[in-house]
Amino acid sequence: MTDSQPISRPAGAAGVAVVTGGGRGIGAAAARHFAKAGLAVALLDVDRARGRALADELAAGGGQARFYDCDVSDAAVVDAVAARVAADLGAATVLVTSAALIPNTESIMEMDLAAHDRMWRVNYHGTLHACRSFGRQMIAAGQGGNIVTVGSINSLLPLPLPAYNPGKAALARLTQLLADELGRHGIRVNSVAPTYVMTPELQARIDAGQRDLGKIMGVHALPTLPEPSDVADAIGFLCSPAARTITGILLPVDSGWTAGVSYMTYAGGVPWGRGAAG
Numbered sequence: 001m002t003d004s005q006p007i008s009r010p011a012g013a014a015g016v017a018v019v020t021g022g023g024r025g026i027g028a029a030a031a032r033h034f035a036k037a038g039l040a041v042a043l044l045d046v047d048r049a050r051g052r053a054l055a056d057e058l059a060a061g062g063g064q065a066r067f068y069d070c071d072v073s074d075a076a077v078v079d080a081v082a083a084r085v086a087a088d089l090g091a092a093t094v095l096v097t098s099a100a101l102i103p104n105t106e107s108i109m110e111m112d113l114a115a116h117d118r119m120w121r122v123n124y125h126g127t128l129h130a131c132r133s134f135g136r137q138m139i140a141a142g143q144g145g146n147i148v149t150v151g152s153i154n155s156l157l158p159l160p161l162p163a164y165n166p167g168k169a170a171l172a173r174l175t176q177l178l179a180d181e182l183g184r185h186g187i188r189v190n191s192v193a194p195t196y197v198m199t200p201e202l203q204a205r206i207d208a209g210q211r212d213l214g215k216i217m218g219v220h221a222l223p224t225l226p227e228p229s230d231v232a233d234a235i236g237f238l239c240s241p242a243a244r245t246i247t248g249i250l251l252p253v254d255s256g257w258t259a260g261v262s263y264m265t266y267a268g269g270v271p272w273g274r275g276a277a278g
């Protein structure tokens, strides 16, 4: 798809929201958010069962939603899906890139390089592919648009996740570059940086001993972690007219992790509990 190909605006909807990784978790919450706001929703995922089930659920609720089987790591596949979305629903007005692989703690010395490369391919390149294909579509439609990449607290500070952590940092910079390049087309590009989000998968990792809930809560200012709908609300804000002059930012949705992660671990303790992170 090139800049010269005109693409129609969506009929009968407030816009078209494309959500990668829309079958589950934060992506599914974002899809629900935009469907509720009256946008047609395109769910792109490799998980056909969940993607189709959510599309059916949104349609049953009166929304317009379609599932597209799409591995975001493959640029040609994403481009082809973008053309199908435009033909089926109209040009994208919103893109949320939530598709990702999520790892456990790993050593750089010992990690499997194939798994490392796959994670970059899905998390970083997959985001780049979606931003390129749907960004070109937004430019061609000439009506502006909004892109929100899904970063993480990993975009901000080192954590022992060798492919995931630098990949999320790179996404923050990619978001800025896209904001610079697309701003003249009225397309805003921002990112959200969630802390640990309370999903069924996080609960399973806590239950399996792969995440320590006590340690997690000890470095947050607030006593509650975000749920997927909280991240979706932040994404919705960034795509709303209320954020019309906001672009190129990384918005933490982090229950105070950024403020708390060094403060709460100060060797002299916190004022309300000397010596312990309490």
Ligand SMILES: NC(=O)c1ccc[n+]([C@@H]2O[C@H](COP(=O)([O-])OP(=O)(O)OC[C@H]3O[C@@H](n4cnc5c(N)ncnc54)[C@H](O)[C@@H]3O)[C@@H](O)[C@H]2O)c1
Binding pocket: 020, 021, 022, 023, 024, 025, 026, 027, 044, 045, 046, 047, 070, 071, 072, 073, 097, 098, 099, 100, 101, 102, 122, 126, 150, 151, 152, 153, 193, 194, 195, 196, 197, 198, 199, 201, 202
């Ligand atoms: N859950 C958290 O605690 C948390 C915290 C910070 C950031 N994030 C970020 O939020 C985003 C969503 O996380 P989540 O917890 O909802 O994850 P999730 O695993 O629940 O959902 C990710 C979705 O992406 C899909 N997916 C995986 N590989 C794909 C591919 N190659 N092509 C297309 N789809 C693919 C999966 O099938 C799944 O439906 C990710 O970018 C993640 O890094 C999550």
